[in-house]
Amino acid sequence: MKIFAAEQIYAADKTTIKKQNITSDVLMERAATRLFEWLHLRLQGNPVKIHLFCGIGNNGGDGLVLARQLKEEGYNIAVYVVRYSEKRSDDFSTNLERLKKREVTPDVLEEGDALPTISKDDIIVDAIFGLGLNRPPDDWVVALFEHLHRSRAFTLSVDIPSGLFTDRVPSDKKAVVKANHTLTFQVPKLVFFLPKTGIFTENWEVLDIGLDQEFLSTAETDYELIGKNEVLAFYEPRKKYSHKGTYGHSLIIGGSYGKIGAVHLAAKACLHTGSGLVTAYVPQCGYTPLQTNLPEAMVITDAAEKHISKIDFDIEPTVIGLGIGMGKDTKTVNALGQFLDVNKTPLVIDADALNILSENEEFLDKLPPRSVLTPHPKELERLIGKWDGDFQKLEMAKSFSQKYDCVLVIKGSNTLTIYDGKGYVNTTGNPGMATGGTGDVLTGMVTGLIAQGYPPLQAAIFGVYMHGEAGDTMVEDTGYQTLTASKLIEGIGEAFLDLFAVDDDVLADEE
Numbered sequence: 001m002k003i004f005a006a007e008q009i010y011a012a013d014k015t016t017i018k019k020q021n022i023t024s025d026v027l028m029e030r031a032a033t034r035l036f037e038w039l040h041l042r043l044q045g046n047p048v049k050i051h052l053f054c055g056i057g058n059n060g061g062d063g064l065v066l067a068r069q070l071k072e073e074g075y076n077i078a079v080y081v082v083r084y085s086e087k088r089s090d091d092f093s094t095n096l097e098r099l100k101k102r103e104v105t106p107d108v109l110e111e112g113d114a115l116p117t118i119s120k121d122d123i124i125v126d127a128i129f130g131l132g133l134n135r136p137p138d139d140w141v142v143a144l145f146e147h148l149h150r151s152r153a154f155t156l157s158v159d160i161p162s163g164l165f166t167d168r169v170p171s172d173k174k175a176v177v178k179a180n181h182t183l184t185f186q187v188p189k190l191v192f193f194l195p196k197t198g199i200f201t202e203n204w205e206v207l208d209i210g211l212d213q214e215f216l217s218t219a220e221t222d223y224e225l226i227g228k229n230e231v232l233a234f235y236e237p238r239k240k241y242s243h244k245g246t247y248g249h250s251l252i253i254g255g256s257y258g259k260i261g262a263v264h265l266a267a268k269a270c271l272h273t274g275s276g277l278v279t280a281y282v283p284q285c286g287y288t289p290l291q292t293n294l295p296e297a298m299v300i301t302d303a304a305e306k307h308i309s310k311i312d313f314d315i316e317p318t319v320i321g322l323g324i325g326m327g328k329d330t331k332t333v334n335a336l337g338q339f340l341d342v343n344k345t346p347l348v349i350d351a352d353a354l355n356i357l358s359e360n361e362e363f364l365d366k367l368p369p370r371s372v373l374t375p376h377p378k379e380l381e382r383l384i385g386k387w388d389g390d391f392q393k394l395e396m397a398k399s400f401s402q403k404y405d406c407v408l409v410i411k412g413s414n415t416l417t418i419y420d421g422k423g424y425v426n427t428t429g430n431p432g433m434a435t436g437g438t439g440d441v442l443t444g445m446v447t448g449l450i451a452q453g454y455p456p457l458q459a460a461i462f463g464v465y466m467h468g469e470a471g472d473t474m475v476e477d478t479g480y481q482t483l484t485a486s487k488l489i490e491g492i493g494e495a496f497l498d499l500f501a502v503d504d505d506v507l508a509d510e511e
Ligand SMILES: NC(=O)C1=CN([C@@H]2O[C@H](COP(=O)(O)OP(=O)(O)OC[C@H]3O[C@@H](n4cnc5c(N)ncnc54)[C@H](O)[C@@H]3O)[C@@H](O)[C@H]2O)[C@@H](O)CC1
Pocket: 009, 013, 027, 028, 031, 055, 056, 057, 058, 059, 060, 061, 062, 084, 085, 087, 089, 128, 129, 130, 131, 132, 133, 134, 135, 136, 137, 138, 158, 159, 160, 185, 186, 209, 211
């Protein structure tokens, strides 16, 4: 699913209004009707008090239409106009008049006014600011946001939590409404997925308001949301007359004394993702544990006992996964530099190999084109430097990826893969995966996909999706705290099966 920038959404509105020959007022009515239907379905006439806080722009207009529809259905509402500006949008004004005709006169809130009492069992609808926010809200509006937050009432934001910009991180966390849920129009917004802005609405849902499909499908966007539909397009079925040679040979290079487990996890994940053959290249201390515990993998050992001192092998791997548990011993750093001088095999680079690249920038020029780099945020900072906010981080990551022609997988709650100026936002995964070794599993999975012939970008996007899906499957049995990297590997099979599972509700519809 595409993620549109705010100006593209405004353009989609305009096109829709023109092509469907409707007024903006009709579009607002349609949007707010979707909000009403959502609430009505859940509340079924429940007399709970609903406080609707409406700004003076079109977001506020949506709130006023919703108030009118709730009133007509007999809901217990209180409506407030948050008058943060003298200006009013036309559709706001039209709908204020319509509401007044239904004998609902909103309380106008201005600076210095007493704030309404809200009980924690009430519902707040936040329609104060929408996509039009262009500067931080005034102090008294921030005080209102804090008042809403203190009430602990369920807060439903319209389109976007008020105070959240679409293109930058707010400098003051208090200046954003903390939504329990956001109902966003037509398309998800990028800020829902970034670590410093996603925290304002952990739950969100898209409401289809019938914007012009042609516009939506032809517009180019900088970001895309990756779900099952998107990755299914990449999936390559296993062929009947194939053999292990068909699916490539992965070489996993890494490990040091005390960190052989990382290689074990990556090699095992690689096998579970379908690599035809997997060999691990480890220091000698890794030989026995790997041969004992992972019989499917072959093992080549370095001359040194405890760390990699020279990367030297006589096989011809299809792809190499590099860096997990490898450490940064001087000999290892030299070995990596010498290896990169001669290597032509596609690479997936993680962990200590990334840190070595950060400290030896000249190594970056030696990477084969479209190498996949999988940093967590700290490793990313070492690679690309410090950033000021998520948006600058993304721009810096795009430049880095372009400069070195690499696929950059920025791991996190919503892992973001960057290549060729575009970002792919993953939707699977859960906080149970915030545990040691899960990154090693991802390295193994992406390596295993490249081994089978997936191009690096697709392997990265698909691998990240499947990794998160494996986590989501396993967490149902383990709970968040007990999910481990080994368990995650057990979930990879389920993640593949789930790609082709028919949803229960689809089956129910057919019955
Ligand atoms: N396609 C869609 O997504 C649709 C969107 N609609 C609604 O329209 C909204 C956008 O409406 P608007 O463009 O009117 O934007 P807002 O409703 O966010 O209004 C912002 C208004 O406040 C002013 N302003 C911005 N920041 C301010 C600040 N800090 N202090 C004081 N004033 C400030 C702006 O100049 C503007 O007049 C969307 O978020 C959505 O709720 C719907 O009405 C119809 C369809």
